[in-house]
Amino acid sequence: MALNEDGHRYEIVNGELIDMGNSGAKHGYVCSILMICLGGYVLQQKLGAMFDSSTAFKMKSGNKRSPDVSFVAKERLQGLEELPDGFLEGAPDLAVEILSPSNTVEEIYNKLVEYFENGSRLVWVVNPKEHYVLVYRSSQEPDRLLKSTDSLDGEDIVPSFSLPVADLFQKLAF
Secondary structure, eight states: OOOOOSSOEEEEETTEEEEEEOOOHHHHHHHHHHHHHHHHHHHHHTOEEEEETTOOEEOTTSOEEOOSEEEEEHHHHTTOSSOOSSOEESOOSEEEEEOOTTOOHHHHHHHHHHHHHTTOOEEEEEETTTTEEEEESSSSSOSEEEOTTSEEEOTTTSTTOEEEGGGGGOOOOO
């Protein structure tokens, strides 16, 4: 939390500070669409709290992970009048990773394993270049591959939330 304000995102993994760098415009645009659509729904329905990539979650291992978009259900926040200045313990109920060209398969797999070991119940891995979303309910393998003709479903984590996958990858139209 005492890092320089250099605009970079960091995670602490196995005791090392990992510079996650900055992401490109497409990455940020997809994050924003998800935050607006999912976040608006969560706020309106009073289901819990949404977080962006500047929020780190403290894992059992001591690692600090920062999904691109995350949701924590209100049940896990009961008793709090406001959120802490520090880290939330455990992984979010829903973690969203939006792939960047610099991401490796091993890096994403390690995040998935750690998210599920620390309480995540659903993870979406979004590929903005190939226009698909992988839906995970465990770190073993994806449960579903969603293409532009499909819809994201909040399942029992974000009940009744649905978003056409194509909305994540729409072309600019001004």
